[in-house]
Amino acid sequence: MSKRGAFVVIEGLDRSGKSTQAATLIKRLQESNVPSKLIKFPDRTTPIGKLIDSYLRSETELDDHAIHLLFSANRWEVASSIVKDLENGTTVICDRYAFSGIAFSASKVDPSSKPVDTSTSDGSSVAPTHSTRPPLLPYSWCRAPDVSLPAPDLTLFLDILPHIASQRAGYGGERYENQEHQERVRELFSRIAEEVEAEGVGRWVVLDGGLELKEVEEAIWREVKEALRGGDDGELGSV
Numbered sequence: 001m002s003k004r005g006a007f008v009v010i011e012g013l014d015r016s017g018k019s020t021q022a023a024t025l026i027k028r029l030q031e032s033n034v035p036s037k038l039i040k041f042p043d044r045t046t047p048i049g050k051l052i053d054s055y056l057r058s059e060t061e062l063d064d065h066a067i068h069l070l071f072s073a074n075r076w077e078v079a080s081s082i083v084k085d086l087e088n089g090t091t092v093i094c095d096r097y098a099f100s101g102i103a104f105s106a107s108k109v110d111p112s113s114k115p116v117d118t119s120t121s122d123g124s125s126v127a128p129t130h131s132t133r134p135p136l137l138p139y140s141w142c143r144a145p146d147v148s149l150p151a152p153d154l155t156l157f158l159d160i161l162p163h164i165a166s167q168r169a170g171y172g173g174e175r176y177e178n179q180e181h182q183e184r185v186r187e188l189f190s191r192i193a194e195e196v197e198a199e200g201v202g203r204w205v206v207l208d209g210g211l212e213l214k215e216v217e218e219a220i221w222r223e224v225k226e227a228l229r230g231g232d233d234g235e236l237g238s239v
């Protein structure tokens with residue numbers, strides 16, 4: 001049996017450089033004659049993806065539970081083709097995955113909720129912010145629908161500070177693209193990283209997304225080359 005392909009996920013906050021780096025990576029793999037394919041979630045082209053797209057552009061409103069399940073369904077509708085590609089020896093590069101699903105949904109708060117204590121020592125009160133409100137959806141509930149999806153061999157987390165990301169071009173056009181929400185998303189990603197390491201759901205590597213494009217590109221290339229040399233002999237795990 002020939003070696004299966006490697007499953008590599010790129011994750012990060014909005015405007016962390018994922019899509020740019022994923023495109024560069026696939027080009028380098030193809031130049032190196034590594035059979036490979038680039039996919040991205042949400043895949044906005046499917047019927048479910050069109051609902052997600054409309055939601056992200058704030059053209060439609062959907063219950064927070066319902067949209068979370070749609071994001072997960074959007075991954076499930078592609079899951080079997082990911083497994084098939086990997087088994088056929090194709091390396092799959094994936095721009096966002098289930099980890100975004102957990103981080104972006106579990107970071108939501110109910111804007112009308114009573115904030116956790118915001119009073120100051122002199123008895124005055126500070127305006128409630130995203131970070132002082134309780135979560136809208138429990139973490140375990142957010143995680144559940146993605147359990148059993150194929151697990152990446154390697155997840156590259158492009159770490160960027162939310163205030164740096166917010167200065168990048170194209171920021172702020174879609175739902176979730178505000179600094180307070182992204183701060184919470186970043187905290188959740190570090191919780192996910194710990195769990196991935198503890199549970200052995202592939203390797204999780206944090207890369208500095210604030211570096212120059214070329215430096216990030218080289219860091220990614222080093223990690224992917226290593227993943228291609230090793231892990232893909234092993235059995236595919238699950239989230």
Ligand code: DGP
Pocket residue numbers: 014041042056067068071072096100101102104105175176177
């Ligand atoms: P992108 O197309 O990569 O810009 O991602 C669209 C946005 O959707 C981005 O803010 C991250 C968010 N997102 C991605 N996957 C999920 C998910 O499963 N659940 C939720 N709530 N948000 C997600």
Ligand code: NA
Pocket residue numbers: 014015174
């Ligand atoms: Na985005």
Ligand code: NA
Pocket residue numbers: 015018019
């Ligand atoms: Na992107």
